Amino acid sequence: MEPLKEIEQLIKDILIWLKEEFSKIRSNRPSSKFIEHIKVNYTDGVYSINQLASIGVVPPREIIVSPWDTSLVSIISKAIESSGLGLKATPEGNIIRVHLPSLTEERIKELTKLIKSLAEEARIKMRLARDKVVKKINESPEDQKFKFKNNLQKMVDKFNDEIDTIVELKIKELNE
Secondary structure, three states: OHHHHHHHHHHHHHHHHHHHHHHOOOOOOOOOHHHHOOEEEEOOEEEEHHHHEEEEEEOOOEEEEEEOOHHHHHHHHHHHHOOOOOOEEEEEOOEEEEEOOOOOHHHHHHHHHHHHHHHHHHHHHHHHHHHHHHHHHHOOOHHHHHHHHHHHHHHHHHHHHHHHHHHHHHHHHHOO
């Protein structure tokens, strides 16, 4: 059963990677993950926002950034606006309000394509992993080969169903 244990871990890793990539894609729903990776130049280096501030979400379309050092308010605000994400950061005292504008139809179509291409990339990773495992299975005794291949196919089918579900949910979230 060892070859199947290996692919089981690979499946988990691929799904974690895909969910992480999807969390970076902006929808009409605010998420701290959307801006936490933005880089900020500060005194002795470059930091991501989540290293310099706490990030909160205020529905329906607002993110609040609270820098731990108040001198960072303007620096973080400029970094958010120059991130290329099309965001407007408004400093208000010790916090920064980031308003998320509604997505346009064109942008939703672009993001849908991106989501589908990331899902396809995950499927390709899975196929490559499956091929490696099939080679190991072929080295197994004859009586175990069929059982291994059958179980492997069930795992791959379950993986593909899970990918479809994740993609469907993200596209639905985009269109809200």
